[in-house]
Amino acid sequence: MLMVSKERLEEKIAAFSHFGDNGRGGITRLSLSQPALEARRELIERCRKMGMDVKTDDLGNIYALRKGTEELPALIMGSHLDSVVDGGNYDGVLGVLTGLEVIETLHSSQTSTRHPAGVMVWTNEEGARFDPAMMCSGIVTGKFDKESMMNSADKNGIRFGDALAASGFVGSESNRLNPKDYAGYLELHIEQGPVLEIEGKEIGVVEGVVGMVNYEFTVLGVSDHAGTTPQKTRKDALYGASKLILRLWEELEQIDEALVFTMGRMNVLPNVHTVIPNEVKFTLDARHKDPEIIQKVVDVIEELPDHVASCEIRYDKLWGRDTVLFDEQFVKAIQGAANELNYSSRKIYSGAGHDAQYVAGYLPSGMIFVPSAQGHSHCSEEFTPIELVEKGTNVMLKTLLELDRQ
Amino acid sequence: MLMVSKERLEEKIAAFSHFGDNGRGGITRLSLSQPALEARRELIERCRKMGMDVKTDDLGNIYALRKGTEELPALIMGSHLDSVVDGGNYDGVLGVLTGLEVIETLHSSQTSTRHPAGVMVWTNEEGARFDPAMMCSGIVTGKFDKESMMNSADKNGIRFGDALAASGFVGSESNRLNPKDYAGYLELHIEQGPVLEIEGKEIGVVEGVVGMVNYEFTVLGVSDHAGTTPQKTRKDALYGASKLILRLWEELEQIDEALVFTMGRMNVLPNVHTVIPNEVKFTLDARHKDPEIIQKVVDVIEELPDHVASCEIRYDKLWGRDTVLFDEQFVKAIQGAANELNYSSRKIYSGAGHDAQYVAGYLPSGMIFVPSAQGHSHCSEEFTPIELVEKGTNVMLKTLLELDRQ
Numbered sequence: 001m002l003m004v005s006k007e008r009l010e011e012k013i014a015a016f017s018h019f020g021d022n023g024r025g026g027i028t029r030l031s032l033s034q035p036a037l038e039a040r041r042e043l044i045e046r047c048r049k050m051g052m053d054v055k056t057d058d059l060g061n062i063y064a065l066r067k068g069t070e071e072l073p074a075l076i077m078g079s080h081l082d083s084v085v086d087g088g089n090y091d092g093v094l095g096v097l098t099g100l101e102v103i104e105t106l107h108s109s110q111t112s113t114r115h116p117a118g119v120m121v122w123t124n125e126e127g128a129r130f131d132p133a134m135m136c137s138g139i140v141t142g143k144f145d146k147e148s149m150m151n152s153a154d155k156n157g158i159r160f161g162d163a164l165a166a167s168g169f170v171g172s173e174s175n176r177l178n179p180k181d182y183a184g185y186l187e188l189h190i191e192q193g194p195v196l197e198i199e200g201k202e203i204g205v206v207e208g209v210v211g212m213v214n215y216e217f218t219v220l221g222v223s224d225h226a227g228t229t230p231q232k233t234r235k236d237a238l239y240g241a242s243k244l245i246l247r248l249w250e251e252l253e254q255i256d257e258a259l260v261f262t263m264g265r266m267n268v269l270p271n272v273h274t275v276i277p278n279e280v281k282f283t284l285d286a287r288h289k290d291p292e293i294i295q296k297v298v299d300v301i302e303e304l305p306d307h308v309a310s311c312e313i314r315y316d317k318l319w320g321r322d323t324v325l326f327d328e329q330f331v332k333a334i335q336g337a338a339n340e341l342n343y344s345s346r347k348i349y350s351g352a353g354h355d356a357q358y359v360a361g362y363l364p365s366g367m368i369f370v371p372s373a374q375g376h377s378h379c380s381e382e383f384t385p386i387e388l389v390e391k392g393t394n395v396m397l398k399t400l401l402e403l404d405r406q
Numbered sequence: 407m408l409m410v411s412k413e414r415l416e417e418k419i420a421a422f423s424h425f426g427d428n429g430r431g432g433i434t435r436l437s438l439s440q441p442a443l444e445a446r447r448e449l450i451e452r453c454r455k456m457g458m459d460v461k462t463d464d465l466g467n468i469y470a471l472r473k474g475t476e477e478l479p480a481l482i483m484g485s486h487l488d489s490v491v492d493g494g495n496y497d498g499v500l501g502v503l504t505g506l507e508v509i510e511t512l513h514s515s516q517t518s519t520r521h522p523a524g525v526m527v528w529t530n531e532e533g534a535r536f537d538p539a540m541m542c543s544g545i546v547t548g549k550f551d552k553e554s555m556m557n558s559a560d561k562n563g564i565r566f567g568d569a570l571a572a573s574g575f576v577g578s579e580s581n582r583l584n585p586k587d588y589a590g591y592l593e594l595h596i597e598q599g600p601v602l603e604i605e606g607k608e609i610g611v612v613e614g615v616v617g618m619v620n621y622e623f624t625v626l627g628v629s630d631h632a633g634t635t636p637q638k639t640r641k642d643a644l645y646g647a648s649k650l651i652l653r654l655w656e657e658l659e660q661i662d663e664a665l666v667f668t669m670g671r672m673n674v675l676p677n678v679h680t681v682i683p684n685e686v687k688f689t690l691d692a693r694h695k696d697p698e699i700i701q702k703v704v705d706v707i708e709e710l711p712d713h714v715a716s717c718e719i720r721y722d723k724l725w726g727r728d729t730v731l732f733d734e735q736f737v738k739a740i741q742g743a744a745n746e747l748n749y750s751s752r753k754i755y756s757g758a759g760h761d762a763q764y765v766a767g768y769l770p771s772g773m774i775f776v777p778s779a780q781g782h783s784h785c786s787e788e789f790t791p792i793e794l795v796e797k798g799t800n801v802m803l804k805t806l807l808e809l810d811r812q
Contacts, residue, residue, distance in 0.1 A: 191634060192631045192633075192634040193630070193631060193633075193634025193635050193636070194635065194636070194639060195634075195636070198639075210633065212633065214679065223784070223785060224599075224781055224782065224783070225598045225599060225757065225758055225781075225783050225784060226666065226668035226670055226691045226693070226757075227598075227599075227616065227618065227666060227691070227693045227756070227757025227758045227759070228597065228598045228599025228601075228666075228756070228757035228758050228781065228783070229599055229600065229666065229757075229781055230599070230600070230601070230663075230664075230666065231659065231663075231665070231666055231667070232663075233600060233781075236668070236669075238651070238669050238670075238672060238688075239651065239652075239655060239669070241648075242647075242648040242649075242651040242652050243648075243652065245644070245645065245648040246645075246648050246649065246652060249645060253637065257636075257637075257638075258636075259637070260632065260633060260634075260635065260636065260637055261637070262632035262642070262679075262680070262681075262682055263642075263644050263645070263683075264632055264644075264677070264678055264679040264680055264681050264682065264683060265674065265677050265678060265679045266644060266672065266674045266677070266683075267677075268671065268672045271670070271671050271672070271673075272670055272671060273620065273668075273670040273671045273689035273691055273724075274668070274670060274691055274758075275668075275670050275784065276668055276670065277669075277670060277672075282644075283679035285632045285633070285679055285680055287632070287633045318679075350633070350634070351631065351632075351633025351634035351635075352631050352633045352634050352680075353633070375630055375631075375634065375635055375639070376630065377630070377631050377634070378629070378631060378681060379629060
């Protein structure tokens with residue numbers, strides 16, 4: 001049976017870890033930064049060495065294809081090469097490098113496929129430099145408007161459009177991923193959570209990406225001097241926000257075991273140690289695959305009292321997304337590959353967003369998860385043992401060959 | 407009986423409200439900024455018009471003296487002309503302008519005093535541009551080291567020493583307030599709290615400045631992806647911090663009714679809406695005149711558990727101060743003046759810090775409070791009705807004349 005090479009995978013991960021190396025085991029490789037451009041050039045060089053045809057589209061997305069034996073649309077594997085600040089060597093890059101390894105395995109064994117097969121790179125998946133995340137898969141699949149995305153600026157005021165133009169990676173819009181020229185999209189990714197590791201599973205067969213809602217709460221108090229305002233007359237917005245957070249935890253915890261929710265961002269005003277806070281804003285992110293559970297979260301929020309600790313509560317829904325399901329044939333092919341290879345696996349939903357979720361409504365798509373050690377992601381400690389990377393890549397190879405037969 | 411002029415006080419407050427007018431009823435007059443320098447020049451011009459001798463010391467503190475009839479050390483009244491960002495027209499400036507009105511009352515009625523009598527301005531009381539607060543009274547009275555204070559930089563990197571040198575207000579170190587040349591210091595200030603207003607008192611006879619402790623707490627969790635980490639395995643530092651804040655409130659509230667405590671500053675890391683917070687830092691400021699109560703606060707902190715919601719708790723004592731008592735003779739003179747004038751008054755402790763607290767250990771000193779409408783301070787809404795300003799100024803005049811006789 002055709003199998004990928006663990007040694008080659010190890011070499012690829014090590015080689016790409018130099019681009020943006022933060023010296024602490026991780027990388028900072030923001031979209032279109034110098035290290036990100038170097039990583040792209042290295043990928044293209046490796047693809048061209050195998051005689052692949054490399055193109056970019058008007059968003060700098062890279063498509064590298066190996067010829068097929070028939071006039072069929074292509075099967076393409078991919079993910080992204082950009083990272084968050086102090087990210088790791090697995091999130092995103094692994095989907096590109098394992099795709100490359102699948103092609104290299106076909107190439108070195110002179111195995112032909114009916115469909116052209118290839119590897120691709122999405123520009124600006126993380127959104128860590130240019131908001132929002134999954135920007136360019138969103139544009140290609142019609143979720144975002146290109147012109148407004150071009151104006152997204154980084155913290156130094158550099159527009160995405162200008163950074164893209166300067167990158168040297170702009171190609172033709174006609175090269176974009178599209179349902180006529182492409183038959184399917186596969187993305188291997190780290191789980192970014194602890195479930196596979198805790199359950200001792202080697203492969204996650206991803207059924208979909210869970211739906212979510214995102215709210216911003218504002219608690220409004222009154223700023224007064226910390227030394228002169230009697231405790232009983234205060235309207236302390238941070239005290240109110242602390243009470244509100246605990247109330248939300250208590251109520252949301254009871255809804256469903258699989259519901260995840262996070263208050264990740266909080267800003268306090270005026271944020272001076274001698275002044276009673278008059279305004280606290282914090283976000284709530286809640287995710288579950290079942291829309292009815294998400295509705296229960298919304299119900300909890302809508303039934304909140306107007307005030308907490310004499311402070312007014314306001315909230316805004318920032319955004320939400322419905323659960324996205326991957327193509328049934330693709331899910332079946334991935335599951336079948338894992339079974340045939342005798343790898344332990346489980347069906348799983350992705351809690352995080354991925355380019356594949358946008359592609360899913362556009363082309364038949366599927367995702368393969370490999371375990372994240374201790375569930376870590378978006379940090380230097382991100383890690384997946386090479387044996388599990390190898391197994392995930394074998395699943396992707398086998399899935400690709402199965403889809404190629406269909 | 408010699409009385410101050412309400413109309414002149416009104417004119418002074420209106421005139422000085424132009425220096426740094428924020429257009430919303432308040433001022434931004436950061437230390438040594440252009441508006442602050444303009445306010446200083448206006449004050450000096452008014453003092454010189456009355457024939458006062460004006461000097462500055464090496465820290466830009468201004469001393470304006472009217473001659474006495476005997477060779478005695480001076481009695482001086484004062485406060486500061488700088489404000490916080492979007493501060494009001496009363497905090498600090500009122501102590502300077504009421505001092506000026508006392509001198510103007512003596513001058514216009516050709517009333518002589520045995521001691522030289524005058525008005526002074528402390529440089530950088532607020533610490534809003536150059537940390538710390540009460541910087542120059544602290545240097546003069548030996549609390550702070552001059553050289554390190556000169557290196558305190560504002561957010562644009564401008565050193566205090568350089569801003570001072572450029573101000574044109576640097577004089578000789580020998581001009582500093584000192585116990586040989588000065589017999590006493592009086593400071594009129596707004597209460598910055600609601601107690602006088604709530605109790606319907608016109609004058610606060612300040613007995614001292616309450617002691618305080620200031621801590622910084624750190625709650626340490628683990629950052630993981632908001633969408634992929636099951637709720638039960640999380641170590642969410644913001645959830646932990648919210649629990650810790652409520653626990654501290656519950657325990658501290660029970661210690662004493664007059665204890666005030668504030669968590670005013672909180673910073674969350676990484677502060678991204680899709681990432682579980684791994685570190686939350688917040689401050690606790692607690693104040694009470696009785697050292698035993700402050701010790702109870704320290705006991706509550708030292709008896710905290712090591713962990714909250716699976717997150718480690720750490721804390722550092724940032725600083726503290728003991729309760730400062732004003733000179734008994736001065737307190738008695740202020741109380742006597744209020745009684746003679748038939749103004750309602752109460753003894754009170756200051757919760758906020760003032761230049762007078764540093765001067766208290768250096769020269770005989772006293773403070774007079776006038777009410778703050780709704781307790782507001784450090785905001786554009788800061789307000790004291792002119793009738794109460796007038797009464798406070800009459801108390802200062804009468805106190806000065808009484809101290810002059812002694």
